Amino acid sequence: MKTSHQIRSEFIEFFKKQSHTPVRSAPLVIQDDPTLLFTNAGMNQFKPVFLGKTEPASRRAVNSQRCMRVSGKHNDLEEVGFSPHHHTLFEMLGNWSFGDYYKKEAIEWAWTLLTEVWGLPKDKLWVTVFKDEKSEIPDDTEAYDFWKKCTDVDPDQIRYFGRKDNFWEMGETGPCGPCTEIHMDRGIDFCDKQNVAGHVCRVNGDCRRIVELWNLVFIQYNRTGLSTLNDLPTQHVDTGMGLERITAVLQNAPSNYDTDLFIPIMNTVQDLSGQSDTDRAENSVSYRVIADHIRAASFLLSDGIMPSNEWRGYVLRRIIRRAVRFGTKIGFQKPFLHDTADTFIRIMSPSYPELTDNSAHITGMIKSEEHRFFKTLEQGLPLVNDLIQTTLSKGLKMVSGDAVFKLYDTWGFPPDITREIAAESGLEFDESEYKTAMETQKMRARKAWKSAETQEDNTIWTELQKQLGTVKFCGYDTTSDSGKVMAIVANETIIDAVSTDRRDVFFVINPTPFYAESGGQIGDTGYIETPEAKAKIMDTREMAEGLTVLKGYVIEGVIRCGDMVIASVDQSLRNATARNHTGTHLLHNALRMILGDHVKQSGSLVTPQRLRFDFTHFANISRQDIIDIEKKVNEAILNDIAVQTQQMSLDDALDRGITALFGEKYGDSVRVVSVPGVSSELCGGTHVSRTGEIGLLKILSESGISAGVRRIEAVTGFESLQKCNQWVATLQTVSSTLKSPQDSIVEKIHKMQKQIRELSREIEHIKTIQSKNEIDSKLGSPLILNGIKTIIYSASGLQINQLRDLADQIKHRLKSGIALLASVTDDRVYLIAAVTRDLTDKVHAGKIVKAVAPLVGGNGGGRPDMAQAGGDQPEKLNDAMNEAPDIIASIINGG
């Protein structure tokens, strides 16, 4: 039996023999294509070729492309696992012609591969061809004829179909064309509608007997409007065959899950769970979900997606959580999924070495994510139990759907688990209420998205880009060069000349030594000048693809479009930036060496002043690790290694095992910056020529950015010198202020802290004693107001809490009575009134402070036995205290 690996490579080998260039699978995220959540078809990476934006590196290509389909009506995540042929992640085998061969060859080769190389029975194969039901687009008689003439397919098994099945379009406009499909009749046993009355198995029907194997798309039109199709100058072929399905057919497997693409993963799941074969058969859905999802999750992580609560990261999180959820159904109570990832990586590694390269990252992230989810489940249980208890206590039979939704919405507790737990107490839950709540949530999100959809497009730059083409960058070799002013833009308008009267002017100079902000390295600054004029450049950016734009203002004379200028980058800042950029590469490497291979760059900022590096790591970093990392980096610096740069194809770079950031596209020529023996990275930035130029790289800080991502900030060169000087200066100041030698400063500070603590305690003690003494004398002869012992006392310098302590003591010693205490601190008056419990019916402490506080310009209140107040007129305190006995007396009478 052929393995899936053989099938994949036989497909590629077959087309290689027909002069096709093998192309690597693009990552699941393609940069610069915001319309795509994920790569969802083999053609995604070739889109610029079909649109005529890029020249293909080769006219014939063949590949196996990993694809994700998680949204849209054809694949709701919630259905995966229940259907035998839906997957979140699948591979699409395809052969491509970019303006080269056309229908005849595509049809012949497809037929030969299926019937001769792979030996599929000809009488079971059916073919479909396009015929427009509206008679607007010409029928594809061409394809029909080639099938008849060039293959030995049974002409009775060729069928015409309309737009829905056999016309392919990329979007509402753009390249499109008819397609022809090859279907296979797998026999009556595969029909899942045998019991449905009136069902007939047919091509493009609704049962599983006849399956589509291969779709050959012939791109020959460009749709410019609803009913306008123009012929394309060149015609392309785009074919796609799902690897999982062809594997199932060739391995004679009842479903895609019964192939060697999935079986080893499900075996691992069984081993880990310890379930019997019967258990496994009964829980096949769970096994399928886990097997499918671990494939998707592994590739997403490998392609640089991080679990998060937005966009792609959220899809990844949902996939992992769904897999874990189904894991709990078969008895898993702690993280297990990462172990199944190991199996998947092992079986896929011959075709996808990047999985092996990233295996530590993949399993690490999955483990921490599933761990987090198990924790969520654990924390949610008490909430569910609460919910059930309240439902039971109300005598209801049904748990509120809103509550179940809230449990899911707020705490992430899955509704199906809620349902199971509720069922144990004989409760159901209100599904329709739940669904309504979910719908409302979806509506709200969609509405908010729509209103934010109006995005401004910077047409002026794309316009200029079309006119001027790509600006040549000469800044790798020089920082000063002469170039021509190609365009000047101010206020979003193209102008001919500019003088000193405008700020924020944009210049396009070709060629230019100015580096445009990219890959985290910020744009160059400097000057451009003619013999008569000079402009200061504050920033450089790429406003459209290949269009480098210098932003600044004229400081002297007039600069005109067409002028030749000398463009000079600020050399010292450029050098400082280069030190930080090469330093970043060394840091990246050191992090991987010390912390592990799971470390992946997830953000970077390189300025002349400092460098900032964000990376994936799922734990805190110890001080010792920081020291080791810093040491590793500085070792590479002290070894003074010559930095090398090379231009090569993306494929070559990947073959050398160079870490690529995701987002590179087919045919891209990439620049590789390497420090031999230490680091090799794809990078367009400017670097030092020898690592020794970097000077000391000093890490300033390490912190967490979000779950699983950490940030390091560091300085190099003169900045670290300056930083060190600053530290030394601070230390010297401290040392001289404390009059203590540097090596005993810490000791000295500890001593002083202790002293301060002791002194302040003593002061507090003395103050309290002092007040106590005074109170003691007062306690000897308390005021008697209406038969109640009353202490009125004004202290000084006591805080509100010390006053309170004092009041407590007085209460305690009076046993029955009233105290009114006051203190002035920091120009404010504080009042405390205390009443012993036995008197609170007669006298409310709050009333006392409410009556007294206004006299010192304030207000107050509190409990019957204890109330506090404040005021900002300390000079009136004496008068207030003199009036206090009368006030309290009247309150006693009134109370």
Next chain:
RNA sequence: GGGGGAGUAGCUCAGUUGGGAGAGCGCUGCGUUCGCAACGCAGAGGUCGAGGGUUCAAAUCCCUUCUCCUCCA
């Protein structure tokens, strides 16, 4: 991008119309014990995420902001 939650001692958390910042576990010391567990006593440890506002008074109310969790796009 839109909603729902959370942020208080090293950890897990309580804190009820705004009026004494707490519990459990952990930590330190002392005691009981041959020793450990255990128990008893004593103690250390807090910018109540940050900033602003209202108030005589804010962990508590209002506004802004940061971080984390979570759902939806």
